[in-house]
Amino acid sequence: MPVPARITAVRTLTELEKLYTIELPYGLTLDHDPGQFVQVSLFGVGEAPISICSSPSRSNGLFELCVRNVGDLTSKMHALNVGDTLGIRGPFGRGFPMERFRGKDVVFIAGGLGLAPLRSVIYEAIDHREKYNRLVILYGARSPQEMLFRDEVNAFNWMDDVEMFSTVDRGDEKWRGHVGFVNSLLNQVHLNPHNTVAIVCGPPVMYQFIIDDLIRLGVAEHDIWLSFERHMKCGVGKCGHCQINHIYACLDGPSLSYTEIKNLEEAL
Amino acid sequence: MSNLKTIPKTALNEWVQRLRRRFRVVGPRPKNGQFVFAEIETAVEMALDYPTTCMPPKKYLFPPQETLLRYHLDGSHIQAVIETEPTVIFGIHTCDVQATRLFDQIFSQGFADQHYRARREDIYLISIECMAPCTEHAYCHDMGTSHLPEAADLHLTDVGQMYVVHVNTPKGESLLADTLAEPFTADWQPIYDRVIAKKMEAFEKRLDFEVTELKELLRDGYSSPLWQDVGDDCLVCGMCTQVCPTCVCFNMEDEADLTQTEGQRTRTWDSCQATTFALVAGGHNFREARMARQRHRFMRKGKYMHDAYGLLGCVGCGRCGSTCLVNITPIKVLNALYQEQHAEQIESDVPEMELSYEDVTARSAGVAVDLHAGACENNGRTHPH
């Protein structure tokens, strides 16, 4: 059953995306793992799965959701303001196995809105910086205007122990950075494939390209981690909508390694 | 181990009347030339020797539409809705009982579903032994569900003037008013055994393979060209999933009242055959092709459900085959898949035989028809070198 949660802050990120800070009632905390999602209810409208984009290490009792206005529910969500109530169920699904990434070079590869779920993992890694070797963030957006969390991306740029690379598919007159798809950044990173884990999230079309490139560079299949978006209704492995062959994206995912899905025709 | 009793058929109506004081009593009854599970007031309305019903009794355990929550649109007054009514389902076939076991597993494992579980608690199952396959599409015997006397709360076997009753659970026990049930004496045993033996003779094997081979058959047949044929024929009408006793996929929707003050969340049956089932908000459809949707149905029934819940998602009731307008029946599809693999098996078993070009093309062309015969014939015609 959803609990009524309060919106405590709304920040407009781009024309399409807004960032919501949400507080659960009765002093409840979400206690999520990076990479998990919640089911968000708008009462009288419906419910949809949304990735948690804040890190548990910085929760402060609140959590954040980055919402793109793409459908019925999200467009109604964009009309909400501070103080409004929405329903929350979760957290659900399997987050990224952070313990497995210990001592590794962690490469985050985000396309478009894919930066939102990865943001929870990125901060988790930065806040436990000593556990990991290199931290590399590759972020591709369609255009400079569509880049999410620009201030934070800038801050990553200035961090000594984080390597931040951004690209856009199409630049504009002010853009001085890299132009091209996100996989084109991989060549700039000089990966040590034997000690690299890649964490990938983006639109469905992006995955196969990135995976092919990573494998070509020598990254092991079990070190490529992906976050899957699917149509979901229940979030708890019953309704059948999110099934990828035998796997339930809501229970076994949304974070899955390439090894787990490479033979599944319905995955990519 | 169940406890056995007998009930004279003449006492059936009295039993139903007594049950009706405490329960809604549901049974198979005729409607427009077919049979449906519906409420009954007297035993006469029931046709306990019915072949099969249009819809399985699943509709009582998991209604096609149910309200899960009611709330005010401002997010206050959120209340779970648990709708349940004490119900006895009379005359459920053992295949459908097996489907109930699967549902119990699905809604108890992991995140338990309070709506289902509360309703299930209030439902009492009285199954009946089938004496012959109900339709040409039923293959319960192959699926091991044609004789499950200990699965429901009570199980009836028609032995002439009497029903032999397997009393399997305390719930079942509570349904039997002692005055009606009589002891199962030693005299009844040979009579019961004869009835069951005769029943077993009436059921022939309809699948070309053993149920234990089903998972591997589907795993190995995932890329079979046969699915394309199935997809070409499929009307995507969704009737197969609608009549299935094990289909569990659902949709959830919220709605507000006209004055925008209160609302509710409902759960309705959904179908993996629907075009939009795997469509995400960005517009990508992860199972768009008809062939992929039909294949998913078969994989889910014969493999994925077993992987997840330890029980097969098909009980062999044959309803999907009977209802399909383009004759996509599990018996036909699964046997064709088996024959296809079996033919390949024979082919790979005889590497030492060199086939002429004509033989090879004839064989690959013949895959869709009678593969076993085709392969043997080819072997006979092989030129010895």
Place this chain on the structure above:
Amino acid sequence: MSGTVNELPRVAFFDFTSCEGCQLTVLDALQTHPELLKVVNIVEFREASSARSEDYQIAFIEGSCTRPGDEERLRKIRETAVYVIALGACAHLGGINAIRNRQPLLDVRQYVYGDKAEWYDTYPARAIDQVIQVDAVIPGCPIDRDEFVRVVTVLLQGRQPKLPDYPMCIECKLHENICVYERGQVCLGPITRAGCNAICPAYGYGCEGCRGLVSAPNMESFQEVLAQHGLSQAEIDEKLSLFLTNQTLLEKELVHG
């Protein structure tokens, strides 16, 4: 949401070539759901009132576009309304008016109007969205009363109404109707959008497809089913053109007078 009448969303009903049966269903809905009048202000509705208005936010249009003069009126409605909703099969699909699209127009005019055929400037019947942009559709011949109320509810939330996108067979099975094919007749249920509660099969008639095609129907296989049940190609074409002419006939096959 409810307030004084003047604050409520202003709703108008318009009719084009149709029998006005869908608007009668709306009148019916006003009786079963009188609260409708607490949430909208109906400013024009010829079936119920003589009031007229050129100021409205939601326009419901019944009927198809069948004359050049209809286009101007439709464009005016589109310019005025925030939401334009096609009401019923004629507005949604062209309706049964579109049967004539399969025949030479002059023959049709002569058949209907005799020696006055030249007086009428009718042309092939079109759905409203073939002329102006339509925001939502309430299908059916006539519309379903409850669906009308649901669509109004969703519109008042500022949302896009969604129609069921699965075939009618799904609803028909829920009602445990005997399949029309089992009775030796044919039915368009497998290719028709659900939402009517399978009312025709429930009364023993095959579906005629008044709610239009479901997304991505398997027309090829379906036509084979019709043929197996004894329909000739001409009969199949006829079956598919009571309501579905504009959805099933290619543009090139439409006969322009």
